[in-house]
Amino acid sequence: MTSLLNRYVPRTEFDSYEDFNENLKITVPEDFNFAYDIVDVYAKEQPDKVALSWCDDNQEKIFTFSNLKQLSDKAANFFKSLGVTKGDRVLLTLKSRYDFWYCMLALHKLKAIAVPATHMLKPEDIEYRIDVAGIKTVVTIREDGVPESYAEVEKTLGLKLNKVFVGTEDMPGWYDLRKEVKKASDNFERPVYDDDSVEDTSVIFFSSGSTGQPKMIKHSFGYPLAHIVTSNYWHQVVDNGLHYTIADTGWGKALWGEIYGPWISGSGIYIYDYDRFHPYEVLSKALEHKITTLCCPPTMYRFFIKEDIDNLDFSSLQHATTAGEPLNDEVFYKFKELTGLSIREAFGQTETVATIANFPWVDIKLGSMGKPAPLFNIKLLNTDGCECDVGEEGEIVFDISEGYPLGLFKGYYNNQEKTDETIYDGYYHTGDSAWIDEDGYYWYKGRIDDVIKSSGYKIGPYEVESALLSHSAVLDCAVTGIPHPIRGQIVKATIVLDKGYQPSQELTKDIQNHVKHVTAPYKYPRAIEYVDELPKTISGKIMRKKIRLEDEEKFKK
CATH class of the missing domain: 3.30.300.30 (ANL, C-terminal domain)
Structure with missing residues (x-):
């Protein structure tokens, strides 16, 4: 026994894309909670199974699921002592510190709402997020001027925040997370709430803000199960392997490949907490740790192939994926020459999981996003609201008239107006345009406004x-x-x-x-x-x- 996948997917193997698209089913228990039902179950049944292989430039740490259960129970007791309870929003600017993972689990256990954000936020960005999300507790790295920005915003807004940091030096008015977790009890009892539901909000991510002020994207406690599609059938993570998604924990992509899907599917996660991205160092260190699957933006693949990487040992790497921007042919062919692997593209948003992808049974057409995931009834609508013909450009929409799909966000937090602008007339409107060819492949055109x-x-x-x-x-x-x-x-x-x-x-x-x-x-x-x-x-x-x-x-x- 290794993966917990078959407890939520009655049938895990498929013969073709058509078989996959028609027959993949994901079971969502009414009281599902990722921290208890995945991490703690592994801790009980396979305590020594590796969950997280973490390193920075000075040290390396291995965390088993047993380690993470204990740390998350301790952290939950610490957050509880600060008054954090169900529905409270907690802002996390932890870069790629290993503390992010047990803090996420602790907040899930409390039924609080985790709000990951990048450490690169300016004071005005932090002020906006704390104000609109009603943040009372923040957990952050010690450096890069981030604590000072929080302290400045606290004064500006006239608030008294619970301020928690990860670092080596004490700060007056701040809690030292690792010290507090170390002394906290590891005896944590699962809270019982009368109104518990798998539809409760577990995570809020702020959008990129490329077209105005960032929106708060809500995901439910059932959301992690939808990433079975992302990890098991797009990344093709390896049971007892190591998956590496290169993304800061403040980015929505972190949830795609750095916590939920890989663990459900039995794969550990590899994280390199680097200060600056140096292509050769990042790739060589990952390969030294014997990663089995890799996902990163096309830009990073471009940087990789421009380095002298012919001497690196790619033998552990079994699958490679990318999303977010175009992958040009030169990068695809050069990487395949070096590794023997085809980079598989996909499409999705912070509001979703992987929704269109080059799944294992799909022959790759370079430049295409691939074909739709089974969870979603995807269509292309033209400007008249009619379905597009083959070759005709239209907006990518999800038909939700017959049910709201697992993996689609639950609206924008405290912003019904924006939610109504996106979800209406039985569709979720992505705002992205594409066309479909005669073989059912989707080809991305861009944001409609672009x-x-x-x-x-x-x-x-x-x-x-x-x-x-x-x-x-x-x-x-x-x-x-x-x-x-x-x-x-x-x-x-x-x-x-x-x-x-x-x-x-x-x-x-x-x-x-x-x-x-x-x-x-x-x-x-x-x-x-x-x-x-x-x-x-x-x-x-x-x-x-x-x-x-x-x-x-x-x-x-």
């Missing part, structure tokens, strides 16, 4: 960015539309050049010609601007809206 309309053509930024990224000079890029008196809009590329390249008219011409040959000629960027870095949200998403607004100001002059 699609460029030029001379009657609709051009998605992702397809042009993918073409640009296949040029050796382009390290990173963003594609937007700028006004044009005749064409309506023209394609503009904002480009960060790789080392060894300098802007020039000759390089601009070469990049434009390259795009014309890689994709349809009408999509090439008629305008190119070179910059040192792209504007991005704190979660790493390109802020195309900011680029468009800045360009509008330029054109006014």
Whole structure:
């Protein structure tokens, strides 16, 4: 006995995508709680099973499920002593400290609501989150000026927060998490609430804020079970292996690959808590720890293949996945040459689990997101609200008219207006556009607001960015539309050049010609601007809206 998967999935093996799509069923107990029903069950039945292999630049630690049960029970007693109870929101800015995992479990045990956030927040970002979420308790790393920002916000808002830190030096007015957990009792009894439900909110994630103030995305206690699809059938995690998703715990992607799905499916998690991302060091250290599955953004794969990694031992690695931005052909083929593995893409949002993916039975078409996951009835709707024909571009929506699917968020916390703008007429509207081919594969076009309309053509930024990224000079890029008196809009590329390249008219011409040959000629960027870095949200998403607004100001002059 290893994985707990078959306790929630009556049938785990499938012969084809059609078999998978028709017959995958996930059982959701009414009182399911991930901390008790997964972690504590492993601790009882397989106490020495590895849950977390963690390291930083100075030390390494292995946590079994028995270790995590004890730590989470202690942390739950500590949080309880602070008055944290069911429904209370607790803000976690813990980067990739190992404390994040037992704190998450402790909050689940209390039926409190975990609110993970990145440590890169500025005081105004923290103030917004504490204010709109009604935060009373914060748990944070000791460095990078984060505690000072919390103290500043506390004064600004006139609050008295429970302030908890992870670090080595005492701070007046703060609780030292590790000291408090060490002295807390490990005898924790599961609270009983009269109104307990698997639909209760367990986690709130703030959206990236790329189109306005961040929204608070609610997920229920049943949400972890939906990540069976993400981990077992997209990542293809290995029972008793180690899965590595490279993402800060403040990003929604952390829940996709750093806690729920891998553990349910029997895989341990590998975490490297680095200060700065150095491609060779990150990859080599992961391979030294014998990771079996890997997921990271295409940008990181691009950085990896630019390093001298031919000497690394990839023998432990069995599967590789990516999501969030285009994966260009060069990266796919170079990584396959080095490892023998095909990188499998997927689509999803902080509001969802993996919803469209290149599952094991799906032959990869480079650039395609793959096919829909069984949990969701996915459709494409055109601007008239009708289902799209093959090849016709439309919005990706989830048909929820016959039931609300497991894995879809429960609305935006304290914001019914925004929820109603997204969930209406029997659909969840993703705000993303795509088209479907004759074989049922979905092809991403971009956010609806980002699609460029030029001379009657609709051009998605992702397809042009993918073409640009296949040029050796382009390290990173963003594609937007700028006004044009005749064409309506023209394609503009904002480009960060790789080392060894300098802007020039000759390089601009070469990049434009390259795009014309890689994709349809009408999509090439008629305008190119070179910059040192792209504007991005704190979660790493390109802020195309900011680029468009800045360009509008330029054109006014």
